[in-house]
Structure formats: C-alpha cells, structure tokens
Amino acid sequence: KAGVTQTPRYLIKTRGQQVTLSCSPISGHRSVSWYQQTPGQGLQFLFEYFSETQRNKGNFPGRFSGRQFSNSRSEMNVSTLELGDSALYLCASSLVWGSGTEAFFGQGTRLTVV
Amino acid sequence: ELKVEQNPLFLSMQEGKNYTIYCNYSTTSDRLYWYRQDPGKSLESLFVLLSNGAVKQEGRLMASLDTKARLSTLHITAAVHDLSATYFCAVEDTSGSRLTFGEGTQLTVNP
Numbered sequence: 630k631a632g633v634t635q636t637p638r639y640l641i642k643t644r645g646q647q648v649t650l651s652c653s654p655i656s657g658h659r660s661v662s663w664y665q666q667t668p669g670q671g672l673q674f675l676f677e678y679f680s681e682t683q684r685n686k687g688n689f690p691g692r693f694s695g696r697q698f699s700n701s702r703s704e705m706n707v708s709t710l711e712l713g714d715s716a717l718y719l720c721a722s723s724l725v726w727g728s729g730t731e732a733f734f735g736q737g738t739r740l741t742v743v
Numbered sequence: 744e745l746k747v748e749q750n751p752l753f754l755s756m757q758e759g760k761n762y763t764i765y766c767n768y769s770t771t772s773d774r775l776y777w778y779r780q781d782p783g784k785s786l787e788s789l790f791v792l793l794s795n796g797a798v799k800q801e802g803r804l805m806a807s808l809d810t811k812a813r814l815s816t817l818h819i820t821a822a823v824h825d826l827s828a829t830y831f832c833a834v835e836d837t838s839g840s841r842l843t844f845g846e847g848t849q850l851t852v853n854p
Binding site: 664671674679687732737 | 788847
C-alpha cells in the first residue's frame with residue numbers, strides 16, 4: 630500500500646516569502662502530525678490534526694500554521710520565512726493517534742531559506 | 744514538560760560486537776517508539792513499546808521498556824555495517840497526540 634507522500638521534496642525560498650507544504654497520509658489514516666528536524670534542535674513537534682481538527686500544537690510561532698482536509702490530507706504553511714526555518718519537515722500519519730498506534734513518516738520536505 | 748534523553752549520542756563500534764543505547768524520559772508514559780534514520784532519509788519505525796516490561800526483537804535489535812524507571816533500551820547484538828544509522832527514541836505524551844524525541848544516537852559500525 631502507498632506510504633505517506635509529502636510534496637514537494639525540496640524547496641528553496643527567500644526570506645520573507647511564504648511556503649505551503651503538503652502531506653497525503655496512508656489511506657484510512659485520519660491523524661496527521663508535523664515535525665521539524667534541524668541539526669541544532671533535533672526533531673520538534675509542530676502540530677497534529679485529526680478529523681480536520683487541530684488537537685495539539687507545539688511551541689512554534691504563529692507564522693507556522695496548518696490544516697487538514699476532509700480526505701485527511703494536510704497542509705502546513707509558514708509565512709514570513711526566516712533563515713532559521715531551513716529544515717527538514719516531516720509528516721507522520723497514523724490510524725488514530727493516542728492509542729499506541731504506529732506512526733508512519735513521509736520522506737519529508739527539505740526547505741532551504743536564503 | 745516531557746524531556747527525553749538518549750545516550751550515547753555517538754557510538755562507533757566494530758562488527759560483531761554488542762552494545763546498548765539508553766533512552767530516559769522525565770514524566771509518566773507507557774508508550775515509547777524507536778525509529779531509525781539513514782542520512783538524508785525519513786524515519787523508519789522499528790519498535791512500538793506499549794506497556795511496562797514490553798520487549799520486542801527484530802533481527803539483531805531488541806528493545807525493552809521499564810516504565811517505572813522511565814527507561815527504554817535498544818540492544819544491538821553482533822553488529823553489522825548495515826545497522827549504521829541514527830536511532831531515535833520517542834515518547835508519546837499523555838494527550839496522546841504528540842511524540843517527544845530524544846536527540847538521536849548516531850551509530851557507526853566499522854568492519
């Protein structure tokens with residue numbers, strides 16, 4: 630079965646621009662979460678969506694936002710990009726988060742801000 | 744705030760040797776996950792540990808969970824070069840909708 634699909638795989642943006650990343654979960658999975666990975670801060674939780682509702686949010690500024698659609702696909706938006714936003718953004722999907730169900734990660738979107 | 748610490752952060756070992764990676768966490772949780780990440784790649788799920796005393800094994804890797812000690816271990820038996828990667832433990836918080844990751848252990852297995 631198809632895995633978690635993230636698009637695009639690579640992005641280069643300029644400071645001040647905004648960017649939208651997309652995540653298509655595994656078919657049937659209703660929970661999608663997003664993580665940022667950087668060499669300095671490691672893997673940090675951004676937010677989690679279930680049935681189009683944001684259930685949990687990490688400690689990131691309001692420039693980071695997301696949403697989930699009725700087909701469980703999710704998008705993440707970052708506005709007014711800063712150099713420090715350069716990172717690998719990972720999306721994970723699971724059947725129903727919170728019951729110890731396994732989370733499967735996509736290949737990630739590598740964002741470079743110049 | 745949940746904190747997760749791994750040690751060691753860097754591990755260089757010879758093929759054929761055994762070693763253990765430790766994962767300590769700061770608050771109560773009985774759900775812990777181990778992931779593997781190859782350079783430039785995503786996270787691959789290795790083990791899901793859901794209760795105190797849980798032990799799971801796959802090939803040369805074995806993971807265990809002691810919720811009372813807030814400790815999980817990933818034991819490597821007779822390491823081979825293919826195991827070279829970064830290994831992360833992650834703890835599910837009480838809200839059940841987020842993972843807190845450790846810093847990762849970068850494992851290099853030398854011939």
